[in-house]
Amino acid sequence: MAKTPGGKESTEQQWREAFEAAPERDVSFTTLSGTPVEPLYTEADLPDNTDEQIGLPGQYPYTRGVYPSMYRGRLWTVRQFAGFGSAEETNERFHYLLDHGQTGLSTAFDMPSLMGHDSDSPLSLGEVGREGVAVDTVEDMTTLYKGIDLGEVSVSMTINAPAAIMLAYYVVAAEREGVPPRQLAGTIQADILKEYIAQKEWCFPIDPAMRLIGDMIEWCSQQMPRWHPVSISGYHIREAGSTAAQELAFTLKDGLTYVEQAVERGLDVDDFAPRLSFFFNAQIDFFEEIAKYRAARRIWARELRETFGAKDPKSWLMRFHTQTAGVSLTAQQPLNNVVRTAIEALAGVLGGTQSLHTNSYDEALALPTEDAVRLALRTQQIIADETGVASTIDPLGGSYFVEALTDKIEADAYDYFKKIDELGGMVAAVKVNYPQREIADASYELQQEIDSGRRVVVGVNAYSEGDEQQTTLHRSDPAMERGQVERLNAVRAGRDSAAVEASLVNLREAAAQQRANLMPLLIDCTRTDASEGEIVQALQDVFGKYVESPVF
Amino acid sequence: MNAASSTQKIRVVVAKPGLDGHDRGAKIIARALRDAGMEVIYTGLHQTPEQIVETVVQEDADAVGLSILSGAHMTLVPKIVELLRAQGIDDVVVTVGGTIPADDIPQLKKLGVAAVFTPGAPTQEIIAFLVSAVGNREPR
Numbered sequence: 001m002a003k004t005p006g007g008k009e010s011t012e013q014q015w016r017e018a019f020e021a022a023p024e025r026d027v028s029f030t031t032l033s034g035t036p037v038e039p040l041y042t043e044a045d046l047p048d049n050t051d052e053q054i055g056l057p058g059q060y061p062y063t064r065g066v067y068p069s070m071y072r073g074r075l076w077t078v079r080q081f082a083g084f085g086s087a088e089e090t091n092e093r094f095h096y097l098l099d100h101g102q103t104g105l106s107t108a109f110d111m112p113s114l115m116g117h118d119s120d121s122p123l124s125l126g127e128v129g130r131e132g133v134a135v136d137t138v139e140d141m142t143t144l145y146k147g148i149d150l151g152e153v154s155v156s157m158t159i160n161a162p163a164a165i166m167l168a169y170y171v172v173a174a175e176r177e178g179v180p181p182r183q184l185a186g187t188i189q190a191d192i193l194k195e196y197i198a199q200k201e202w203c204f205p206i207d208p209a210m211r212l213i214g215d216m217i218e219w220c221s222q223q224m225p226r227w228h229p230v231s232i233s234g235y236h237i238r239e240a241g242s243t244a245a246q247e248l249a250f251t252l253k254d255g256l257t258y259v260e261q262a263v264e265r266g267l268d269v270d271d272f273a274p275r276l277s278f279f280f281n282a283q284i285d286f287f288e289e290i291a292k293y294r295a296a297r298r299i300w301a302r303e304l305r306e307t308f309g310a311k312d313p314k315s316w317l318m319r320f321h322t323q324t325a326g327v328s329l330t331a332q333q334p335l336n337n338v339v340r341t342a343i344e345a346l347a348g349v350l351g352g353t354q355s356l357h358t359n360s361y362d363e364a365l366a367l368p369t370e371d372a373v374r375l376a377l378r379t380q381q382i383i384a385d386e387t388g389v390a391s392t393i394d395p396l397g398g399s400y401f402v403e404a405l406t407d408k409i410e411a412d413a414y415d416y417f418k419k420i421d422e423l424g425g426m427v428a429a430v431k432v433n434y435p436q437r438e439i440a441d442a443s444y445e446l447q448q449e450i451d452s453g454r455r456v457v458v459g460v461n462a463y464s465e466g467d468e469q470q471t472t473l474h475r476s477d478p479a480m481e482r483g484q485v486e487r488l489n490a491v492r493a494g495r496d497s498a499a500v501e502a503s504l505v506n507l508r509e510a511a512a513q514q515r516a517n518l519m520p521l522l523i524d525c526t527r528t529d530a531s532e533g534e535i536v537q538a539l540q541d542v543f544g545k546y547v548e549s550p551v552f
Numbered sequence: 553m554n555a556a557s558s559t560q561k562i563r564v565v566v567a568k569p570g571l572d573g574h575d576r577g578a579k580i581i582a583r584a585l586r587d588a589g590m591e592v593i594y595t596g597l598h599q600t601p602e603q604i605v606e607t608v609v610q611e612d613a614d615a616v617g618l619s620i621l622s623g624a625h626m627t628l629v630p631k632i633v634e635l636l637r638a639q640g641i642d643d644v645v646v647t648v649g650g651t652i653p654a655d656d657i658p659q660l661k662k663l664g665v666a667a668v669f670t671p672g673a674p675t676q677e678i679i680a681f682l683v684s685a686v687g688n689r690e691p692r
């Protein structure tokens with residue numbers, strides 16, 4: 001405690017004696033991720049070079065926020081993830097959300113679309129339009145955003161393995177509405193590494209999948225200046241059971257890997273790094289989450305500036321979307337989830353998020369109902385407009401605890417970076433299941449804590465009430481699947497099948513050549529009304545499929 | 553065939569039907585069952601009903617746990633049960649875990665599903681259930 005002036009040291013000593021004389025509750029004082037928490041943090045817990053480490057908002061290393069004005073200038077974007085059933089149904093919900101004050105769109109695709117299967121594939125049975133919207137061809141994409149000005153509204157698409165195909169669909173759909181690629185603003189997730197790590201929706205082996213993402217990033221850097229071609233996502237890593245530090249470390253390392261690949265392709269880091277964005281989870285451990293976002297900004301800024309030599313300050317900025325934690329929601333006493341979501345959302349806001357999705361309280365049971373979605377939306381509006389937390393920038397900056405936790409989580413992330421580097425980088429680490437195993441271990445430990453009652457989950461292992469009240473649930477319409485298959489068949493019947501076949505042949509040929517950028521060929525396939533399943537199949541003919549060897 | 557006896561390890565197939573990649577629950581259960589002394593065969597993701605039934609047959613399993621989050625349970629579970637029956641298998645304990653709405657549970661049980669575990673179910677409860685359900689079967 002060298003830097004604490006003399007008097008403070010003895011008063012601190014007095015406090016410690018008094019504290020230790022009093023009984024402490026018999027619980028483990030650790031964060032959700034298992035980091036021990038001290039009873040008190042003081043000035044002594046701040047870093048030695050406080051000013052350099054914390055700095056000011058909009059200034060390197062951006063611990064306090066990426067913009068000088070943050071929410072004083074503009075509130076975060078309210079971006080509720082939505083998608084179910086047909087493109088037409090989802091389009092209706094998009095209009096509903098926009099009419100109720102939402103400012104950007106976020107699209108959830110159904111499982112067959114995420115895995116590259118057409119709705120009429122035997123593998124799609126029972127899954128069409130269930131967890132998201134079914135998109136088979138560019139026709140569906142056009143319907144999905146009908147009546148929405150794509151030159152104005154920013155659109156986010158959560159899709160990864162077939163991201164390049166969906167982006168081609170989007171570009172062609174917008175073009176038909178008269179909006180050129182350079183005007184399109186939004187994000188496509190396209191973070192394939194975290195698919196192998198956590199989300200597990202893949203089409204191709206890792207190496208060709210990385211190439212496809214690289215092609216897309218390169219194409220976007222030339223054609224779509226307002227588009228974020230990758231949203232590097234920790235959300236699913238956390239949902240799969242990782243700790244906060246693992247979420248941070250694996251996500252940033254994934255991001256650094258995409259940067260490395262793009263630089264290797266000959267792109268100037270400043271030509272694409274400003275378009276990279278991030279997506280993090282907001283779990284229930286309030287301060288740990290805030291520390292995570294703050295540490296993330298600092299690490300990204302440092303790595304981009306120091307390791308990759310980025311000159312444009314925009315390349316250093318880690319901008320991110322936040323979603324409250326689906327896994328923190330309980331099927332028991334679902335209304336409790338309203339409270340969890342509000343607290344998690346608040347952590348995202350105090351952590352300086354650029355956009356936010358709040359989960360609906362009924363999502364541990366089924367897809368959300370419209371009422372539950374509205375309440376989730378209102379939760380954000382209450383935080384924004386009533387609580388006053390958006391009035392000052394980084395209100396927790398300088399908090400002894402938050403700064404100490406920020407440093408701790410940053411150090412933990414660098415430990416992981418080191419281990420991953422020793423394994424030969426992230427792609428190599430993923431191939432030997434390293435992050436997968438770390439996550440499986442962490443999730444198992446947490447489950448044991450919950451099962452043993454050492455960690456309380458209200459309504460589940462404490463304060464439970466027996467018979468639960470039934471809430472009204474969203475039900476998928478079974479006729480939907482048939483309707484979607486009929487629409488797909490109608491598109492197939494109306495197209496020039498020779499043109500489709502020719503475009504797929506060209507795609508296969510280009511895929512076989514390592515140097516060709518596949519984006520223009522995917523756009524050609526789209527124009528012929530080739531279906532997603534057909535395009536994925538053509539690529540799999542060349543690339544093969546991915547087979548996981550699971551660890552548990 | 554051997555009679556089920558307490559000295560024999562219970563053999564459980566943990567299976568992940570459907571296209572979704574949410575394997576956190578399946579993997580936790582697989583590990584908890586393994587730690588409880590059972591032989592666990594985890595199929596991995598994206599399994600078709602046919603693949604799951606084939607694994608159950610090949611592994612001569614006492615039980616199969618189906619983990620589903622995608623909402624496709626009312627399509628996939630009946631299909632798996634039907635295929636098991638078609639193979640003449642009626643002594644394998646079938647359980648389902650995942651986000652299953654309460655209304656669907658009676659229907660699943662009617663099909664022959666022995667138990668449905670929804671989010672929040674403690675692993676001890678699942679272990680205890682399997683031990684008792686497998687132990688109570690008619691000797692085969």
